[in-house]
Amino acid sequence: MSPAFLERYRGGFFALFSFLLIGLLWEFAVSANWINPLFVSRPSAVWTQIMAQVSSGELLQNFSISLIEFMIGFGLAMMLGVALGVLAGWFRTVEYALDPFIWFTYAAPLIAFYPLFVANLGLGAPTVIAIAFLFALPAIYANTLSGIQNVDQDMVRMATSFGAGRRDIFLRVALPASMSMVVAGLRLSIGRALTGVVVAEIFGATAGLGYSITYYGQQLQTAQMLVSLLAVVAFGVLLTQTLAAFEARLDWRSAPGT
């Protein structure tokens, strides 16, 4: 292997090394009877369970249920959050009127309302989607709002003096210039939406990764539970990487105001 190759994948090697180290220490600590495998299981048992859940299709099923719930909840929050944020950024009155309600969705633990959702939407995907939506919405809204509001005023003045109307300014100046803030809002709310999915599945679902974590947890089947937990970790990493790739593609754009 050439040094350039090593340099390029340096981060990957360190990651592999540290995860292997954790795995070995964990396995060793259980083998040496330092810790009770009933509570923490052991890497070899988790690996066996991963293989079992992969071949039975259970892992894929739970993963895809959570993924679909996440995508619908997050997608709805993205549409409504950006739309409301743009409206509120453009019309002050809308911002002031929405302010108290957005504050409430930010500060209140919305998961407390899960019995209401279960009563109206039933146990399962619609409830999970609603909660993921509510978790994701405020950050998207708030970032879009401040993106529109903080558009470079020199740009606006220049566009106006070249004869641009309000509509032109909105479409050609304000919207593209606030793109980076919108994406920052999406990044923040990915984590929140994922938390919403997992927590809602813990309380109000009969399938998905969060549900299987609780299910196996209550049965003290630690290895099975850890498989779902690792899948949640993988889920989070996957989403963050996807967004990073998306942001990198956005970078070519040299929009006004950035």
Place this chain on the structure above:
Amino acid sequence: MKTHGRIFVSSAAVAIFLMAWQFLPTLGLVDIRYTSQPSSVFKTAINILLNDNLGHHAYVSFMEFIAGFGLAVVIGIPVGIVFGSVKMLRQIVDPPLMALNMMPRLALLPILAVWLGIGMASKIAVVFLGAVMPIIVNTMAGVRETDARLVLAARSFGATHLDIFIRILLPGSLPAVIMGIRLGIGRAILGVVVGEMYVAEAGIGFQIVTYGSSMRIDYLLVYTLLIAGFGYLLTSAARMLENHLSTWRPL
């Protein structure tokens, strides 16, 4: 004029919302079992204050919050500074740390309940894990962004490692640390409530789930508003501190 307009529009919106909420169930347009009413929420709030053992539940939740959050601050800041300043260590701990940072720590709730039981310990642990990650990550970033020239200058004037740590790294990373603490507050509060909702013997979250499962929406709302108010106050305080520090930077 501007702030007047803002307050007016906001309160008008809230007033319209409250009126709709009050009268729509009365007119039979929405089911009162699902929505309750502002008037009964108000009555319930008084009832909770007087005889729902609020003091005890609030005390339990507050103690869990303080213990978990306090541990997160006391452990998170030194750990963040060490990881931020020792490169070798950072490269090794970074991958698992980032993986833990990207996952919802509330997913660990079932396993924490198995390990630590249904008492306060499992809630303290989930609060700690929720709050410690943003504190570590932001402290690491703050230390790494501290001006390297300051460290070099101090070293060439004969500063020891301890001097550099106390005089430069600590004050230099303070704004980032405070931001981590602010982010941690929200996670910690959510951790207390969700942790108590999952399994507990007392606390605000325990009350929420008890009343929620019997569809007492008025009780549910009062407790939720209580949490929201607490979170809002703490976050605003942290934000004020943050703004104060960013205008007055020690370095």
